[in-house]
Amino acid sequence: MNDQADTTVDRGLILHLSAFDAAMFDLDGVVTRTATLHAATWRQLFDDFLRRRAEAGGEAFRPFDMEGDYRRDVDGKPRHDGIRSFLASRGITLPEGQPDDGPDRETIFGLGARKNGLFREALARSGVEVFEGSVAFIRRLRDEGLKTAAVSSSKNAAAVLEAAGLADLFDIRVDGLESERLGLRGKPAPDTFVHAARVLGVDAARALGVEDALAGVEAIRAAGYGLVVGIDRSGQAAALREHGAGLVVQDLAQLQIVSAPPTMDRRSATGGLPGWTSLPAAPTREGEWLLVEEGFTLTREHELESIFAIGNGHLGSRASLAEGSAMSAPATFVAGLFDPQPAPTAGLAILPDWARISLTIEGQPFRLDAGRVLEHRRTLDLKQAILWREWRHEDPAGRITALRGLRLASQADRRLLIQSVVVSPENYSGSLIVAGAFNEIVTRSFGDDVTVALGTASRLGETRGLAPAALPEPPAQVELERGKSYRLDRVVAVCTSKDEEQPQAAARTYADRAIGAGLPALLAAHRQAWKARWDASDLRIEGDPAAQRALRFAVYHLLSAVDPDDERVSIGARALTGAAYNGHVFWDTEIFMLPFFVLTWPEAARALLMYRHRTLEAAREKAARHGERGAFYAWESAETGQDVTPSFVVAPNGEVVPILLADQEQHISADVAYGVWSYWRATGDEGFLLDAGAEILLETARFWAGRARVEDDGRRHIRGVVGPDEYHETVDDDAYTNVMAQWNLEVGEAVARLLSERWPERWRELSSALGLDLDEALSWAAAAREIHTGFDARTGLFEQFEGYFALEEIDLAAFEPRNAPMDVLLGRDRIRGSKVIKQPDVVMLLHLLWDRFPPEVRTANFRYYEPRCGHGSSLSPAIHAAVAARLGDVALAERYFRQASEIDLSDNMGNAAGGVHAAALGGLWQAAVFGFAGLRLGDDEPVCEPNLPQHWRELSFRLKWRGRTHEFKLPTDRAPAGSGTQERGS
Ligand code: IFM
Secondary structure, X not given: OOHHHHOOOOOOOOEEHHHOOEXXXXXXXXXXXXXXXXXXXXXXXXXXXXXHHHHXXXXXXXXXXXXXXXXXXXXXXXXXXXXXXXXXXXOOOOOOOOOOOOOOOOOHHHHHHHHHHHHHHHHHHHOOEEOHHHHHHHHHHHHOOOEEEEEOOXXXXXXXXXXXXXXXXXXXXXXXXXXXXXXXXXOOOOHHHHHHHHHHOOOHHHXXXXXXXXXXXXXXXXXOOOEEEEEOOOOOHHHHHHHOOOEEEOOHHHXXXXXXXXXXXXXXXOOOOOOHHHOOOOOOOOHHHEEEXXXXXXXXXXXXXXXXXXXXXXXXXXXXXXXXXOOOOOOEEEOXXXXXXXXXXXXXXXXXXXXXEEEEEOOEEOOOOOOEEEEEEEEEEOOOOEEEEEEEXXXXXXXXXXXXXXXXXXXOOOOEEEEEEEEEEOOOOEEEEEEEOOOOEEEEEEOOOEEEEEEEEEEEEEEEOOEEOOOOOOXXXXXXXXXXXXXXXXXEEEEEOOOOOOHHHHHHHHHHHHXXXXXXXXXXXXXXXXXXXXXXXXXXXXXXXXXXHHHHHHHHHHHOOOOOOOOOOOOOOOOOOOOHHHHOEOOHHHHHHHHHHHXXXXXXXXXXXXXXXXXXXXXXXXXXXXXXXXXXXOOOEOOOOOEOOOOEEEOOOOOEEEXXXXXXXXXXXXHHHHHHXXXXXXXXXXXXXXHHHHHHHHHHHXXXXXXXXEOOOOOEEOOOEOOOOOOOOOEOOOHHHHHHXXXXXXXXXXXXXXXXXXXXXXXXXXXXXXXXXXXXXXXHHHHHHHEOOOEEOOOOEEOOOOOHHHOEOOOHHHXXXXXXXXXXXXXXXXXXXXXXXXXXXXXXXXXXXXXXXXXXXXXXXXXXXXXXXXXXXXXHHHHHHHHHHHOOOHHHHHHHHHHHHHHHHOOOOOOOOOOOOHHHHHHHHHHHHHHHOOEEOOOOOOEEOOOOOOOOOEEEEEEEEOOEEEEEEEEOOOOOOOOOOEEEOO
């Protein structure tokens, strides 16, 4: 964590006032600058006191230390607690005395009275400085309708506010006097903040608190406030975060306030904009579920279209602006539907832009680039899986129009895409023409035999309650009346000839039926379906809103990527959010994403693996083409499982670079087998094993039995491959490939034995269909033992491939900070001759087969390979986070976790333009669950051995294991590893 990042607002986390009803502020250090007065009087008090004691006892005088003593014992605490704490730190005991003890008494209360007297004198002498940024901020919140409170330990709060001229700034004050009267405990106890919320009549979760002291930050967190803002005026940002600040700024003026989305209630009183209640739903109010893009930056459009994409596993749609922009690249995809044009590489077919709406007001197109944008905001609501848009605009003729909209891909009926838009003319009456990109029905054909139909049905009218009055379908003209609102509800049903005999008729019928049901009903069903998913899959992190948001973002896109009812498709590298990698399926699915589904949504995991079963024939053919038996899966797979990896790429310098991966990234077969075995272990799904899983395991094992050939040294070698580290091609005995092959052979043997013993009938059927006798399968155990792994028992290291240790050593640290991948910086030839690796290879092996290696081997290999990794792939950081956390190096794990969470979300990487990085998102989930939570899936119950970051106060999640739901709640201050507070239930 660098200091710069630590003291600035998390850029993505805008303070969205809709999440809050009240804000509570500490005074000293936040609103008023009395700290120096306080500090000076504390020092005066204790130095006098200590000097007198030293003189009386003949000891050396050790003065009150402003860095250590003040910060640790006194700052932010109630006066008497501060005195007690400091005296205890010096081993001094004083009688408590009585609350009315005067300043001359040598008691705790006596010292308190003395301190107060000194402070009042100083106040009278020097007056009070105020932090203007804070005062402006608080006044803005009040204007927006939030309630405010001063929550201070000081008994002089009223006098301080008075002296500062701020007596009217807060609705209430909870100060030292009030606390004493009510018996409230001081900070870090939550009492004063709990009390403030209660008096203001707000839910603590909808309050935000602002503090500059560690004890205060802790108190707000403990009170359960929705957000803690830490003010760092003294370089203690990291500590503020550790104690629970979700956001740290140096001054409140740095905070970007986003006005509350106007609700009917709030604005109708002032006659302003109509609000969300004009739409059939409203955004989630909890900020941790929202991603907000404020304003409009044309150059960020492509990545936003990916990040804010909506999907339901069958349909996916990029978040392009409805009316389009100079940069818009709208695309809607159907899972598994590829367009053979342009040859030679099929990419996902792009459907007509269903969400396109053009508005023409008084003859002028309503667009962002014509006139003045008064307000523009897009919000991805992860909880409800709805994309919201708010836009207020003044056109060149001075007409102000407000527009609010929502968009979603229904999780309840995967054929449906839904849209609703409310238009409100604020200062004019006039004509509006609404037109969609297409009306009623549109069809497209892809290749010779697939037709897709999009049927649309709409309702347009003045908003009355939740249902627009029916008007003709767009394109339609509406006479707008100033101050009224008009809503367009639109449903698009997408049907393909793969699912329907008559896609056109079906699309028409489904669209009509859906619009007839009405948007409130459609949205309720969608939200219900998402609730069920979040109930099973959410992870909650207490104490780290940025990590929480990143994980929810990851889970949102994973859940949006899969359709448990479709066994014909799998998830492409960018899911259904962008066209990069042509929608092709890689090892990304089984190794990076599948663990999430296996453990939270097994039905979805099963569907993904069934895709591999359906494409097994193509894998057999590929193996045969390579002169092998068994199954060699496609490195890039599409509809049929034929390998669709492009055979070359043109480098930026015009060089045509052949791509060898289809032939050489052979580990894909073991990766698929790994997915199958993980699912079987986690679910015990016998039907799947017998019908599909066993066949994959046997056929992949058989591939390796032939591919790993015995050579003169009596060992089996696998030559001419590429491991996960794609910087080194055509290598021999890649450790990852060989050990995974070894593992695949063992599992193949085990499953043959299992079937032949437990399900002999099925074994007979399957073995005869495969022409595989039991002896052949049982021989795989010996074959596995013969595989050369490159492991050196003396050093405990695997050599990544034959000859790796002799390559050029390059110090990656010397290239930092860098903004280009290492292969670009060094060139292809140099990187090939160096030890720099693209992504974890041996480290990946540790991650997947953790229990296979003794602790010292894990550590030795991680420490050797980690500094040599250039992270040239988005798949890399999350796995490093997971392994570092499992090894107990939490600081390093946090760094990698943060890096992984920024792959799509960082503003400056611009990396998501071609779609979100689905494997990295799955990896992030694994880093949290296998890494920080330390999940172990042994033969019995799953257990966690957590290594949580200190500032994560708790990590909780649910997992499914063999038909039961296990609930984990892992607090940071846990009992020793292994005995955590895990809860189970069914
Ligand atoms: O599968 C990955 C590969 O490991 C690295 N390059 C990108 C591919 C797709 O994500």
